[in-house]
Amino acid sequence: MSKVSAIICITLIASMAIQPSEAGVGQWIVGAAVGVTTVAIAPAALGFGALGIASGSIGAAMMSASAIANGGGVLTGGVVATLQSVGVAGASYATYAKAAAAGGAATDYLFED
Template structure:
């Protein structure tokens, strides 16, 4: 029985680490980078659509603005804790 608990703890820990590590990688992959939105990326298309919808600008607090902020600044400690908790819960279930 103890081995099962160890395995659950390990998979929970792995799930938490993967969740926290994967989000910045995914954001960079779709074009929200530390130096701005990458040209010809999904992020650039999102920014273009948001600008068209808002008469030429991207609204502060919009999804595009928030994702770009995360791309530049990274995730807050609170967000990392939430992601880690969710990832750990999913890892535990597997």
């Protein structure tokens, strides 16, 4: 199964796992898709990629600020390290599932009648 197919399946499963309001199922699925898409493209948009952090990007500024704040090093497991890891290897299926659930629930909450 390709990663895209798996992400679509995760989005649909997550949409069934949480009970959206009756009128908002379509909105919930759209929110879930937005959540998954955000996790997939945000690191690259910030400059975190397979070849490292792009020079002059927001990611570079984040790394610089993190290094200055931590005495010259970037914290293991911190935001910058996590975004770089996702930029190189992609997120885990569990992360995509959480993003789908969060996006769907947020949309359901924001647009509930």
